[in-house]
Amino acid sequence: GMSTSPADTARYNRFVADLFGMMAYGELSAFERFSADARYSPTLHDRAVLGRIAVVEFRHYELVSARLEAMGIDAEDAMLPFQAAVDYFHSRTRPADWYESLMKAYVIDTVSADFYRAISRYVDAGTRDVIEQIQASDETTEVLRERLRSALADDPRLASRLALWGRRLLGEALTQAQRVSYEHAFLGSLIGGEDSAAAKELVSGLIAGLAEKHSKRMTQLGLTG
Structure with a gap:
């Protein structure tokens, strides 16, 4: 099994606190954005769709922050280091309309799910369980x-705009994933601490995997890019 010196244990616990802090702030921000974007919906039905998704995000936020509190960690303290990065992502990706909001929700939902799924291979069962509970929103x-499919079917001109927007969102999301991974020695602490070459390789593999899965989903939507 793994060597668990006190330093390793402390490093791992810090990693989990960081992971949950990032998740919690990501969920809280998504809740706020989707709630705010819902008002641009073309129909009341659509407004309710985004509203329901916002509620799911908020439930996830509550779940993760409860988990942090159970670990004896203040949820706000855990979230603060990630606030600037997440806020920056959102400020760089302000949707121009309802369709861009929808696409943004979809890209955040799927890319972050892929990111957490990739990380869950390296964590303990209890932590993996929290990640899985949050991934369980496949209906979203x-x-x-x-x-998105029906919107694109109704308006073929929308496709080129949303393809561009999807690329832009992915670029910003990957930049954030990379920044978080390096700045917080996030993944390095997972795979034995100080080996920065191995950490870099892990990160670039992760990023490439996220891009590839995203590209497949765009193709399935009928968007190239």
Whole structure:
């Protein structure tokens, strides 16, 4: 099994606190953005769709912050180091309209799910369980995908705009994933601490995997890019 010196244990616990802090702030921010974007919806039905997704995000936030508190960690303290990065991502990706909001929700939902799924291979069972509970919102992904599909079917001109927007979102998301991974020695602490070459390789593999999965989903939507 793994060597668990006190230093290793402390490093691992810090990693988990960081992971949950990032998740919690990501969920809280998504809740706020989707709630705010819902008002641009073309129909009341669509407004309710985004509203329901916002509620799911908020529930996830509560779940993760409860987990942090159970670990004896103040949720706000855990979230603060990630606030600037997440806020920056959102400020760089302000949707121009309802369709861009929908696409943004879809890209955040799927890319972050892929990111956490990749990381869950390296964590203990209890931590993996929290990640899985949060990944369990597949119905959210399905609802967004169907809504985007029907919007694209109704308006073919929308496709080129949303393809561009999807690329832009992915670029910003990957930049953030990379920044978080390096700045917080995030993944380095997972794979034995000080080996920065191995950490870099892990990060670039992770980023490439995220891009590839995203590209497949865009193709499935009928968007190239």
